[in-house]
Amino acid sequence: MTVIIFDKPFDPWDELQRYQDQHAEMVGRFGATAVFVGSMRDFNENENVHAMTLEHYPGMTERHLEVICEAAVKQWQLLETLVIHRVGDLQPGEPIVLVAVWSAHRAAAFEASRHIMEDLKSKAPFWKKESLNNGHRWVSKNTPGTT
Amino acid sequence: MSIQIKLFASLAESLQRREATLDFEQGMTVGSVWSNLSAGADAPDEIMAAINMAYCEMETQLQDGDELAFFPPVTGG
Numbered sequence: 001m002t003v004i005i006f007d008k009p010f011d012p013w014d015e016l017q018r019y020q021d022q023h024a025e026m027v028g029r030f031g032a033t034a035v036f037v038g039s040m041r042d043f044n045e046n047e048n049v050h051a052m053t054l055e056h057y058p059g060m061t062e063r064h065l066e067v068i069c070e071a072a073v074k075q076w077q078l079l080e081t082l083v084i085h086r087v088g089d090l091q092p093g094e095p096i097v098l099v100a101v102w103s104a105h106r107a108a109a110f111e112a113s114r115h116i117m118e119d120l121k122s123k124a125p126f127w128k129k130e131s132l133n134n135g136h137r138w139v140s141k142n143t144p145g146t147t
Numbered sequence: 148m149s150i151q152i153k154l155f156a157s158l159a160e161s162l163q164r165r166e167a168t169l170d171f172e173q174g175m176t177v178g179s180v181w182s183n184l185s186a187g188a189d190a191p192d193e194i195m196a197a198i199n200m201a202y203c204e205m206e207t208q209l210q211d212g213d214e215l216a217f218f219p220p221v222t223g224g
Contacts, residue, residue, distance in 0.1 A: 038224050054223070055156055057216060060200035085223060097224050117224060123202075125195075125216075126223025127156035138157040139222040 001073060001081045003065040005056065007088040012037045012098040019082045019100070026079050030102040034109035036117050042092035044139070050131045054087045054096070057125040061085075068119045072101070075115075076108035083116065085126065118145045148211055150180065155218035158194070171211040178205035180215060193220045 002019065016035060020026070042049055069081040084098040099117050103109045121142045128139040152167040159165045162184060169180060177196045182188075196203050197216045209215060 056223070057153070057155055057197075057200070057218070060197060060216070063200055121221075121224040123221060124223050125155070125197075125218060125221050127219065128222045129156070138160075138219070141220055142222050142224065 001066070001069050002083070003062050003069065004082075004084045005058075005062060006084060006086050009090075009094050010084060010086065010098075012084065012095050015084055015098060016082070016100055019080075020102075023080055023102075026102055030079050030104060032103050032106040032109035034101050034103075034106075034113035036097070036099040036113055037095055038097040038117075039095050040090050040092050044130060047130075047132050049092065050133075051092075052090045052131065053129045054085075054090060055127045055129070056085075056087045061125050064124050065120065068116055068124070072112045072116050076101075076103060076112040078103045078108065078112055081112075081116065083120070085120075085124075087126070114145075121145060150175070150209055150212075151214045152180065152184065153214065153216040154184075155216065157219050158191075158217050171209070175209045176205065177203055177207050177209065177215060180209065181205070181217065184217075191219065194218075195220065 040052055065083050069083060072078060073081060078101050080102040082100045086096050099113050101109050101112045130137055130139060148171045150169045150171050154162055154165050181190045195218050198213050
């Protein structure tokens with residue numbers, strides 16, 4: 001179970017492959033890997049977004065994500081979890097977040113990855129500030145996680 | 148005998164500070180600290196607070212040496 005906060009761009013697919021390679025003990029035990037990658041859009045609420053700054057609460061953010069993952073591991077009997085989140089200055093297209101879980105069966109993987117992501121969106125202390133055509137604005141709330 | 152306060156994001160901008168220290172007083176609550184910081188202004192409806200990096204309520208009482216954080220609704224992911 002690993003939580004990483006990066007202040008520089010990261011490649012989620014490289015990180016995923018590296019993490020799986022480092023956990024050879026899982027080979028043969030997992031039948032499902034669910035991966036969510038969230039990336040920065042160049043639009044939000046009918047405005048062009050040129051750049052974004054992500055702020056966090058060092059210490060509390062990592063602790064909160066670890067608690068979410070520990071609970072998910074117990075609830076769904078996961079083999080491993082990896083959560084990576086960006087902070088600092090971002091450009092459109094850059095990955096913001098990676099949530100990956102490994103489990104024996106797909107139901108646990110799907111449910112746990114969604115649970116971790118939704119909890120992160122509603123409780124993990126991160127804040128987005130967008131650069132628009134005419135200045136800046138703080139994002140006041142996240143979009144719903146269901147359609 | 149003090150409380151360390153941290154402010155984040157839009158709240159830090161509106162109060163024009165990111166950190167503060169207040170003398171600890173018995174019976175202090177999260178809400179009373181906010182009133183002190185904001186010169187009596189009501190807390191924003193959706194304000195969030197954490198003591199020692201764990202979520203708390205505005206009515207929660209503080210202990211000497213606590214770290215208290217105020218921030219707006221989170222928007223990560």
